[in-house]
Amino acid sequence: MATKAFQKIYTKISKITKATCTLKAEGIGNEELAEIDGRLAQVVKIIGDEVTLQVFGGTEGIPTNAEVVFLGKAPTLKVSDQLAGRFFDAFGKPIDGGPEVEGEEREIGGPSVNPVRRKQPSELIATGIAGIDLNNTLVSGQKIPFFADPDQPFNQVMAMVALRAKADKIILGGMGLTNDDYLYFKNVFDNAGALDRIISFVNTTENPPVERLLVPDMALTAAEYFAVEKNESVLVLLTDMTLFADALSIVSNRMDQIPSKDSMPGSLYSDLAKIYEKAVQFPDGGSITIIAVTTLSGGDITHAIPDNTGYITEGQLFLRRDTDIGKVIVDPFRSLSRLKQLVIGEKTREDHPQVMNTAVRLFADAANAKTKLENGFDLTDYDERTLAYAKEYSNKLLAIDVNIGTDEMLDTGWDLFAKYFSKEEVGIKQVLVDKYWKN
Amino acid sequence: MLTKGIVKGIISNLVIVEVDGPVSQNEIAYIKLPETKLMSEVIKVIGKNTYIQVFESTRGVKVGDPVEFMGYMLEVSLGPGILSRNYDGLQNDLDKMEGVFLKRGDYTSALDDEKLWDFKPLAKAGDTVVAADWLGEVDENGQPHKIMVPFVFEGVYTVKSVVEKGQYKINDEVAVLTNSDGDNVSVTMVQRWPVKQPIKAYRDKPRPFKLLETGVRTIDTINPIVEGGTGFIPGPFGTGKTVLQHAISKQAEADIVVIAACGERANEVVEIFTEFPELEDPHTGRKLMERTIIIANTSNMPVAAREASVYTAMTLAEYYRSMGLKVLMMADSTSRWAQALREMSNRLEELPGQDAFPMDLSAIIANFYARAGFVYLNNGQTGSVTFIGTVSPAGGNLKEPVTESTKKVARCFYALQQSRADSKRYPAINPIDSYSKYLEYPEYAEYISKRIDPDWIDLVNEVKTVLLRGQEVSEQINILGDDGVPVEYHVRFWKSEVIDFVILQQDAFDKIDMLTPIERQDYMLRKVMDICHSDFKFENFTEVDTYFKRIINNLKQMNYSEFESEKFKKYEEELVSILKERTAA
């Protein structure tokens, strides 16, 4: 970047850590951007004439006499319709060989929506996956993560969900994506002929980790443009937020902040909430829905990252391998969509809530029977039937390779009830049984 | 002359300012930027350096920016027109802000200066009055809103004049008082009060004793909260803290409800905005919103203002208490408030306590809960602030500083249990670990024996014993197998299940079941305890399961039916015949 007259240039760095540089400078604004030796950095602390910057690209090789150019502004993104179909890095620079985007320059990480101006979410998002649509229905304007161990196919499921959801724009925020996963996303979107609806901001494992910190705000600034200005429904995919949080902890530790649980910064909750709370239903029809990925370590949801996430998001989708059927399922016990109440039985068939609850309750009975079996107790006839039911339920409804409409999911539920149980055992409201029971 | 200063340092929302004059702790200051000004509060002073926390994003703030100190602390405006409003943590009226997005430095007035109120005098010339005495009243959404001698007035005053009955605006003079030096002071319908100081304009604060009905059975019957009492609801994410608080705020028999949405989801506040103007207050038939005040400082709003929000809410609650009203205040979640304290304490580089929370966290929480209470006002009337906070323990582990500090001061403990939530036994309050200290108060025993029956507390304690024994046998059955224990054990287990399904569990989304008045709770509890006292005959354990499931189903149908309706009575009769099948006549 060519330096301009008003830019302030310094060449004397007094302190360098792995993620930060400190130097004497004057007239600098908090959160202002600078380039240090060509690398982008942002002001995180000013004491008198000492300015500390977090260097997104890492500080390896930065000399104390590096040229530091202050840019007089916070990080920005140029927004316009030209964003559609493009791939960018964490700084919003094209990585697809295309031209720079022309448009209005906006600061990222902008203000929050006034809560009294929000509308209550009410539009169902259909994915075809029964583990989601039947048991954990998604609603536009919702924020929800996949909780999954790193070996689960969460990126595949997310890409599938994104393509089936009828969103006007899909914005991918990739943080610490492997190059293979990045190419996978690019490929699936391309094959689906959806590239013109997609915008990507990608930080791969080949890029410095601290750069990731910019990705969610970049993605959400683009999302706000389309949702507010164009009244579009925008789906934002953030993967992997665990790697984002790791980058936060790198910076805060370098700044000598006192870590709280699991060496995460004490502000983790607020930092994550600022991102997830960008999910919103606007009064004029536009919406931002956030589907994220939070990878777990050994299924542990008490770790600070999934724990804080769970306290912020509107439920979670828990992926696990069901060893009985050898497939990955959306775990009905540990998953929850808190907004499903707003749509099920109203935007979907009347029997939805009852079929959903009953099917899960019977699945829980099967889990109890399994425990009994493992403890060496005899099984009753009912126990045997629940076990057989559980297998088929898992295969036909919970598995992530299911792709059917909601009515068909409900019909499948009734099929299974009739196949394995009596009406009394199922215990659904009489009017519904009269109408839907399969003889 | 107001003190001025200039910015010397910026660490996130902590700003260091060099000042040219005196400043006081918690004084309000504004940082002046070219396009706007940012509200801040003094939190530490070292020599010339004053540390202020900024209630907004500090993006773009520079060393050298001018700062102006205001000479007052963070205050709220108190006067008619607070009810039904949606405020942010600093009492800015959110509805008055323009645009979809919040703008930094956009401060709106809390009250309406132009609205006319029907004023009725209560005091007359010649009366001697002190702070908080009632001078007059206006009707605010059907509540008598008292216009009081401002709380900041010290000493004794004589009423010189009070305006006549008529219509006035909040800033009109409604009374003139004369102090002991003979000076006249004018009183309007608005006064201001610093939020971090409790309003103590009452005569006496006895131990609270009157049941505050919430309509939630596992609270009112099993672990009751009282008018002016304190309680807290800890629980892992998704176990039902917010749903429970919303249920209580809809149903509780309170005059005023103050809801502080403190660092939680915006969509949950939107739910209140959407529902409360439509729903009816079950006690008065007016719209719920008319008795409600919402302080919304959601998780994406500035962190320092989040800390202020609970104090703002509490001050509004205390204000209405001084009018002789029954106020219920809820905060969701107090852990987010504690985290705001932690973020600031870390930036100040204070010596950290456990989990990096500030060392004095316990004291801060204790002082806050102490502001709740039942009081006798100077005129002998009573008022109360009941406070219930939620706690969001990290990792769901109750051995953490916020839960432990709160447990020391809150008198009711409603522990939400993950396994109960997982098996959809809502509300997921664990009946065995949870407690209400008020059950041990002789004052409460006396009150409730008149309100319900002298045997009530014994009955409640017996319920707890049955639940505990049920849990014990269930553990034994798990170890020894269904066949490995006597049939009698199964009966004991199922008796506790009857209590669980019929009394403890309650459908927060069913129009009838969601709210159970205390008379109905009394009726159902006796019905259930009669069953627990009965002897049943069974051949084997499978009979026990099936039989009790029928009993539970019948009782649940009663819960879902209008009290004492035809339907209710029909299920009750069916129950009688089911019971006859297996009890000795």
Ligand SMILES: Nc1ncnc2c1ncn2[C@@H]1O[C@H](COP(=O)(O)OP(=O)(O)OP(=O)(O)O)[C@@H](O)[C@H]1O
């Ligand atoms: N009484 C209830 N009846 C039926 N469902 C309930 C009840 N309480 C909670 N739930 C279910 O549990 C979900 C989560 O409840 P809630 O939002 O109150 O949890 P929370 O404890 O406040 O969680 P967080 O700490 O994340 O805010 C609800 O969306 C609802 O599906």
Ligand SMILES: [Mg+2]
């Ligand atoms: Mg909650």
